[in-house]
Each structure stands twice: as structure tokens, then as C-alpha cells.
Amino acid sequence: MSEIKDKTWFEEIFDKHYEAVRNYLYYMCGDMKLSEDLGQDVFLTLWENKNKLREETLRAFLFTIARNRYFKHHRRKSVNLKFSNSLIGSEDKEYESPEYLVQVKEFDEKLQNAISKLPERSRTIFLMNRLDDLSYRQISENLNISVKAVEKQMTKAIRLLHDSLDRRL
Structure with missing residues (x-):
């Protein structure tokens, strides 16, 4: 070339x-x-x-x-996981009650914490699917793994998040 x-x-x-x-x-x-x-x-x-x-x-x-x-x-180097507040939008918060905003903030912190505690592969696949809107097939191609492996990791991530958030709520 x-x-x-x-x-x-x-x-x-x-x-x-x-x-x-x-x-x-x-x-x-x-x-x-x-x-x-x-x-x-x-x-x-x-x-x-x-x-x-x-x-x-x-x-x-x-x-x-x-x-x-x-x-x-x-x-x-050890890396600390810090997620941004990207999971909560900024739509018309001025009309929401202060109690609601506190509850949303508390839930976001619990969710962020639960996501950060997921095993690395599950967390990566979960976020690629939920934040980037990638299909399981796209994720499998990007990571060079089978679609079945992506499905298993998503199931694992959702189960762990559900368990973690259930205990905290």
C-alpha cells in the first residue's frame, strides 16, 4: 500500500x-x-x-x-472501577420531588456498586449489551467467543444483579 x-x-x-x-x-x-x-x-x-x-x-x-x-x-497497576452516572438521564428533574430524586440516586449507587462487583467477563458483556445495544451475535464477534457463551454470561450477570439488588432493597 x-x-x-x-x-x-x-x-x-x-x-x-x-x-x-x-x-x-x-x-x-x-x-x-x-x-x-x-x-x-x-x-x-x-x-x-x-x-x-x-x-x-x-x-x-x-x-x-x-x-x-x-x-x-x-x-x-490495580484499577478502581468508577462508573459515570450515565445510567440516569437528566430529563426534567426540576419537576420531580426531592424524595424521588434521593431514591433514584440511592438506587443508582446500589446498581453501580452491584455492576462493579460482577465478574469481569459478565460485566463487560452486560454493559456491551445494555449500554451499547449490541446483540449477542455482535458481542460474540467482538470478543471472539460463541453466542452461547455470551448468553451464559448475560444470564449470570442478570442473576447476580438481581440477587445483589434484592438483598439491598
Whole structure:
């Protein structure tokens, strides 16, 4: 490939996949800044290996690199999971009672805590499905696992969340 074609190809791949890779990393680590940094590393590795890639395995390759980058970082430093308040929208809160707002905030904290305590794989798959609206098939392709494995992890995540929230409510 010529250098101009390389740059165009890379820009297209980056635009198409960066957000999904960054979100995947965020679901694993819970830190947006770290997920952005690791996401940049993923695409740097992609650029370095551009001549060795096959188009049909590109997406799985990106997610494999992302997972490996996260584990490499995680081994060096313990990461605290911090979810943003993205699960609660900001729609017309001025009309809601203070008691309701307190209850919503308390439930959100319980939910965030319960999600953060899920096993890593279950948490990642659960968030990819619920926040990114990815189908089980899309998740299986991204993570290079079977659809059945995704189903099992979702069932496990939902059961654990249900059990955790039931005890706390």
C-alpha cells in the first residue's frame, strides 16, 4: 500500500471502530481516560501491523489487542472501577420531588456498586449489551467467543444483579 492509501485506510478503520473499542475498554476498567489511552495504543498497534492483517479478522484483532492491553496495564497497576452516572438521564428533574430524586440516586449507587462487583467477563458483556445495544451475535464477534457463551454470561450477570439488588432493597 502507498502511504496515502495507508492513511486513508487507517482513518476509515479508526472512525468505524474506535468508539466500540474504547467502550469495551471502559467496561473492563471503568475509567474513561484510561480506556481512551489504551484505545489509542490499540490503534497504534494496528498501524504497526497493518501489512499483516486480513480484513475479515480485523474487528476481532482490535478487540483482542484491547483485551491484552488492558490485562497488561492491570497487571502493573490495580484499577478502581468508577462508573459515570450515565445510567440516569437528566430529563426534567426540576419537576420531580426531592424524595424521588434521593431514591433514584440511592438506587443508582446500589446498581453501580452491584455492576462493579460482577465478574469481569459478565460485566463487560452486560454493559456491551445494555449500554451499547449490541446483540449477542455482535458481542460474540467482538470478543471472539460463541453466542452461547455470551448468553451464559448475560444470564449470570442478570442473576447476580438481581440477587445483589434484592438483598439491598
